[in-house]
Each structure stands twice: as structure tokens, then as C-alpha cells.
Amino acid sequence: xxxxxxxxxxxxxxxxxxxxxxxxxxxxxxxxxxxxxxxxxxxxxxxxxxxxxxxxxxxxxxxxxxxxxxxxxxxxxxxxxxxxxxxxxxxxxxxxxxxxxxxxxxxxxxxxxxxxxxxxxxxxxxxxxxxxxxxxxxxxxxxxxxxxxxxxxxxxxxxxxxxxxxxxxxxxxxxxxxxxxxx
Amino acid sequence: xxxxxxxxxxxxxxxxxxxxxxxxxxxxxxxxxxxxxxxxxxxxxxxxxxxxxxxxxxxxxxxxxxxxxxxxxxxxxxxxxxxxxxxxxxxxxxxxxxxxxxxxxxxxxxxxxxxxxxxxxxxxxxxxxxxxxxxxxxxxxxxxxxxxxxxxxxxxxxxxxxxxxxxxxxxxxxxxxxxxxxx
Numbered sequence: 246x247x248x249x250x251x252x253x254x255x256x257x258x259x260x261x262x263x264x265x266x267x268x269x270x271x272x273x274x275x276x277x278x279x280x281x282x283x284x285x286x287x288x289x290x291x292x293x294x295x296x297x298x299x300x301x302x303x304x305x306x307x308x309x310x311x312x313x314x315x316x317x318x319x320x321x322x323x324x325x326x327x328x329x330x331x332x333x334x335x336x337x338x339x340x341x342x343x344x345x346x347x348x349x350x351x352x353x354x355x356x357x358x359x360x361x362x363x364x365x366x367x368x369x370x371x372x373x374x375x376x377x378x379x380x381x382x383x384x385x386x387x388x389x390x391x392x393x394x395x396x397x398x399x400x401x402x403x404x405x406x407x408x409x410x411x412x413x414x415x416x417x418x419x420x421x422x423x424x425x426x427x428x
Numbered sequence: 429x430x431x432x433x434x435x436x437x438x439x440x441x442x443x444x445x446x447x448x449x450x451x452x453x454x455x456x457x458x459x460x461x462x463x464x465x466x467x468x469x470x471x472x473x474x475x476x477x478x479x480x481x482x483x484x485x486x487x488x489x490x491x492x493x494x495x496x497x498x499x500x501x502x503x504x505x506x507x508x509x510x511x512x513x514x515x516x517x518x519x520x521x522x523x524x525x526x527x528x529x530x531x532x533x534x535x536x537x538x539x540x541x542x543x544x545x546x547x548x549x550x551x552x553x554x555x556x557x558x559x560x561x562x563x564x565x566x567x568x569x570x571x572x573x574x575x576x577x578x579x580x581x582x583x584x585x586x587x588x589x590x591x592x593x594x595x596x597x598x599x600x601x602x603x604x605x606x607x608x609x610x611x
Contacts, residue, residue, distance in 0.1 A: 250493075250498070250499065250500075251493050251569075253498070259445045260443035260444060260445045260448070260450065261443060262442045262443045262450045262452070262466055263452075263466055264450075264466040264546075265443070265448075265450050265466065265468060267443065267445040267447075267448050267450075269445070269446075270495060272493075272495060272569075274493070274569045274570045275570070276569075276570050278569040278570060280569045282495040283445055283446055283447045283448065284495050284496045285448060285468065285496070309545070310433075310434050310455075310457070311541075311544035311545045312436075312453060312455060312465040312467050312545060312546070313467045313468070313541065313543065313544045313545055313546050313547040313548045313549075314541060314544040314548050315433070315436070315548075316433065317433075318541075318544045318545075320544075355586070355587070356592060357592055357593070357594045357597070358494075358496065358497060358501075358592040358593050358594070359542040359543055359593070359594060359595075360496065360542055360593070360595070361494035361496045361497040361501045361503075361592060361593050362492070362494045362495060362496055362501075363447075363495070363496050364496040365496045365497050365498075366496075367592075368594070386434075386455075386457045386459075386461040386463045387457045387458070387459050387461060399601075400601075400605035400608075400609075403538070403598070403601065403602050403605065404538070404602075404605075409539060409540055409541040409544060409550075410540070410541050410542070410543070410544050410594075411540045411541070411542060411551070411593075411594040411595040411597075411598040411599075412542075412543075412594040412598075413598075414540070414594075414597075414598035414601065414602065415586070415594040415595075415596075415597035415598040415601075416594075418582075418583075418586065418597065418598075418601040419586050419587075419597065422583035422586065422587075425583075426583075
């Protein structure tokens with residue numbers, strides 16, 4: 246079993262920008278060890294990542310410019326949850342903004358972290374089914390390229406050079422596991 | 429195909445702490461749109477995540493306190509790459525520090541990002557095989573709990589409450605794909 250939870254004995258914000266806040270913590274472990282940690286807080290209420298089924302064998306994906314790596318990345322539609330917006334509504338909004346479809350069936354299947362040692366940020370994975378054309382104006386600086394990928398080839402997807410994001414790969418395989426469970 | 433790469437027209441560091449640096453960028457897209465971005469730079473040279481095979485059916489995992497979410501998370505051994513340290517050596521070092529084994533065979537199978545829109549940080553996934561007992565002193569504040577998980581049950585792993593990290597889930601399925609390819 247895991248040990249007794251460590252205790253946070255002090256906390257302060259050491260840096261802050263428009264999107265991020267860096268926090269410094271002193272933590273005392275159950276064995277008495279005291280350690281200084283830094284962690285990052287995003288300004289948002291977490292995000293949604295939407296795996297939308299075109300049909301039972303195919304998902305929609307987008308190519309979006311990613312400033313952290315300075316290139317285009319192949320990924321699933323995603324975005325921040327707005328204040329007081331339920332997870333499923335946020336997913337359906339992002340879907341309409343980014344791929345031009347809405348979904349009649351939205352299922353929240355997992356909440357993921359990026360680097361739980363340093364960030365509390367949650368990404369809620371939503372499976373979107375039974376799509377119909379519907380568009381909302383997003384805040385994208387350029388139109389996104391929408392494409393598709395076969396569910397049977399997620400292994401190949403994971404090895405693409407333009408697919409590096411752990412959330413993309415994790416969400417793909419979780420969705421496939423859930424679709425296989427249903428059979 | 430993807431558009432012409434956007435151009436970064438200005439760059440400045442807006443906040444800095446021991447571990448993190450927040451950068452502000454002005455980016456001009458090929459359609460002329462100008463957008464202000466923030467991105468995060470870690471202080472490290474990237475990290476390694478090690479999936480170590482106990483046998484052909486089983487991987488080693490650890491439970492580690494994660495300050496971002498304030499609880500224990502079930503994950504693969506991982507850590508920062510030290511200056512001038514090759515990826516495979518970093519993986520073998522983390523393995524000895526965190527689970528008490530070294531590997532005779534180390535294969536770098538994928539480099540993943542966390543959130544490529546906001547971070548350039550890379551996590552190099554290394555498959556470790558042909559293990560033997562070997563220990564190095566790490567900087568962990570308390571001993572890590574070492575456990576194992578069956579490769580055939582990665583779907584169940586992905587749905588565990590104590591498994592939220594996208595890198596854990598992604599690395600598990602990539603390793604399984606590679607092991608299946610070999611058959």
C-alpha cells in the first residue's frame with residue numbers, strides 16, 4: 246500500500262503570467278523528510294479532448310500549429326473549459342469550432358493529467374458519437390486542417406513523427422478499449 | 429497538407445522560477461493573423477520514461493507522491509536527463525534509482541510531448557529488457573513502492589483511478605505495439 250499522504254507545510258506563488266502561475270511548496274513526507282517542490286497552475290478550469298467517431302472504424306483528427314514545438318501536430322480537437330461550462334458541452338463546442346460537427350452522444354470516459362508531479366491540470370477525454378454538421382466560430386488564428394484516422398491503425402498513429410503528444414496516444418487507445426468492450 | 433509555418437516575430441521571458449520559465453511570443457500566421465502566445469520552458473534537457481520488462485508478459489511500475497495532484501500516482505519510472513547524459517544511460521540510471529534493476533538492453537522507442545501548444549518539453553520513452561539487480565542512490569524523499577502490471581491488461585491499467593498521467597497510458601500501449609510487432 247502507499248504511505249500516508251505527505252503534508253504541505255508552506256505554499257507561495259513565486260511567478261505569474263497571463264496563462265500560468267508557478268507555486269512553491271514545502272512538503273513533509275511521512276518519514277519526516279522535508280522537500281521543496283515547484284508546481285505549475287494553469288489559469289483554466291481544465292480542458293477537454295474530443296475523440297469524435299466519423300463511423301465505427303474512423304476518428305476525426307486535426308493538424309494545428311503548436312507554439313511549444315514550433316510545428317504542426319496531428320491531434321484530437323481540444324480546448325479549455327469555460328467558466329461554469331459542463332465537460333460535455335465544452336466538448337461539443339470545441340467539436341463545432343474545430344471540425345464543423347456536433348454530436349448527439351457525448352461520453353466522458355477519462356480524466357488525464359500531463360505531469361502530475363508538477364501540474365494539477367486535468368484533460369477530460371470525451372467520446373463523441375452520432376455527429377451532424379454544425380459550426381461555431383472559434384478563436385483559431387487560421388482554419389484547422391481536418392483529417393481522419395482508422396481506429397484499427399492507432400499503433401501506426403502513435404509512431405507518426407507529427408504525433409508526439411502523450412494525450413493523443415493515450416486517448417486513442419482508451420477509446421479503442423471502450424469500443425471493444427461494447428462488442 | 430499543413431500550411432506554411434507561422435513566424436515568431438518577438439520573444440521575451442516574462443517570468444522565471446527555479447524550475448520553470450514562461451515565455452511570451454508574438455506569432456504571425458501565413459494568412460497574416462498575429463497572435464500572442466505564452467509557452468513554458470522547463471529547466472531540464474527533457475526526461476526519460478522507462479518501461480522495464482520483468483518478463484515478456486509483465487512490466488514494472490512505481491507509486492510516487494505527485495505534488496501537482498497531491499496524491500500517489502501509479503506510473504512508470506521516470507526522471508530528468510542530466511547534462512550530456514545519453515537517453516539510454518539516463519533510463520538505466522533512473523531504473524536503478526527507482527526500482528533497483530539495471531537493463532542489458534535499452535531501446536529508445538518514442539519521444540513524446542505533454543502539451544505541444546504550450547511546452548516544448550520532450551519525454552523519451554525507453555524500453556528496458558534483460559534486467560539484473562542493481563541499485564543507485566536517487567533523490568527520492570521516501571522509498572518508492574515498486575509493483576508490476578500484466579501487459580495483457582493495459583486497458584484496465586488505463587482506467588485505474590490512480591493512473592491519470594497521459595504519458596503512462598501512451599507509453600504502455602506503444603510498448604505493447606512494439607512487442608507485438610516482434611512476434
